[in-house]
Amino acid sequence: METIKIVSWNVNGVRAVYKKNFMQWLLTDQPHVLCLQETKAQDDQFPAEIAQLDGYTVYFASAQRKGYSGVATLSRLKPKSSQVGMGIEKFDTEGRLLQLDYGGFLLLNIYFPNGKQSNERLQYKMEFYDAFLKYAQNLRRQGKSLIVCGDVNTAHREIDLARPRENAKTSGFLPEERAWINRFLSQGYIDTFRMFTKEGGHYSWWDQRTRARERDIGWRIDYFFVSEDLADKVKSAFIQKDIMG
């Protein structure tokens, strides 16, 4: 069976990366499937060159609010079906989940809420986490195999961020957020990056305020999870840290 390359990228504005080097990157990297988060665009606001890209079909899950959140999946493989959201209105209106059914597996492109803004948003994030776990487990009970990728907005363990002690009380590394990842994994999912890389020092997000990227003071908050039945089918998992979003 041939190898499929799936890439996840929080672009922080699809129109902004389009003006930079998005197209060159895409034509060079040529993933079979590309999962984008934080597109910050309605379906009809996507650059036409992306929306009508030769060889790819583009699926959207945009937020109601303009310029906010939103995920999209570009696919060279034809899925059997697609679905936006979990069927829960308070979560689905923020454009955070897009599901493609490829028969052998479901691909869930997901952008979990950021909890840094306020207690209300942290609570919303935790509710989203719980709702998603229930949703995923329901799919598992239906016999589905899952690939879950995207921006989880939480570093799992101390080796997943450069400053664990300093951030023990910061959303993104709170005990309850980390505990949810533990609970999720314990229900039969694999953090694929950790299948191949055991040591720390590998990050996917860096604070802009202090130009932390230059010094590699970062967090690993973007993941590829698979349901454990797919584990032996995963060939590799890595972070392209030199690509700027």
Added chain:
DNA sequence: TCGTACGTATA
């Protein structure tokens, strides 16, 4: 994130 200022706790 980092360094700092400031308040509070501890000996």
Added chain:
DNA sequence: TTTTCTGCGC
């Protein structure tokens, strides 16, 4: 019509 400003979220 284009540029500049303010506000929001991250």
Added chain:
DNA sequence: TATACGTTCTAGCGCAGAAAA
């Protein structure tokens, strides 16, 4: 008093929408 510790503050980008040019 002297020291330790915990809390606080805080940039710049991408976008929307209104105002100004």
